[in-house]
Amino acid sequence: MREQLRDALRHHAQAVTIVTATGQDGPVGTTVSSFTSVSFEPPLVVVWIGEGASVWPVLRTAPLFAVHLLDAAQTGLADLFATKGADRFGPGTRWRQDDDGVPHLLDAPVRLRCRTARRIAVGDHVALVGEPLDIAHAEIAAPLVRHQGRYTSVA
Secondary structure: OHHHHHHHOOOOOOOOOEEEEEOEEEEEEEOOOOOOEEEEEEEEEEEEOOOOOOOOOHHOOEEEEEEEEEEOOHHHHHHHHHHHOOOOOOOOOOOOEEOOOOEEEEOOEEEEEEEEEEEEEEOOOEEEEEEEEEEEEEOOOOOOEEEEEEEEEEE
């Protein structure tokens, strides 16, 4: 059933995002395709994180995190943050820590800095619900999406 579900969901296009936070050992981040708004009143968003993800130990307790939406030209950044063991915040990544310590990817056209509102365990993932505290965005002509296991865009 797992493979059937995975094959079926490949037909569902999903926005590609990067989630970042800071732990005791520094910044962490990962590429995530399961992100959506939950509520406008109060404003809430959700990102799904696998409990086995390398970032989960930090996100399990982080009071703040950021979600970065990518544009179609940022497949390299998405791949970097999806690669296990990669130096995600190395010299090739333009970023800075905000006053609150949350890593901000400077090239991402949309960024939502969120306060963690709730963590809800469901199966092997956790719904990380965030309350946006700050939103910065530029126009995205073609957002980066994942469909059929490949990057594509919507223009």
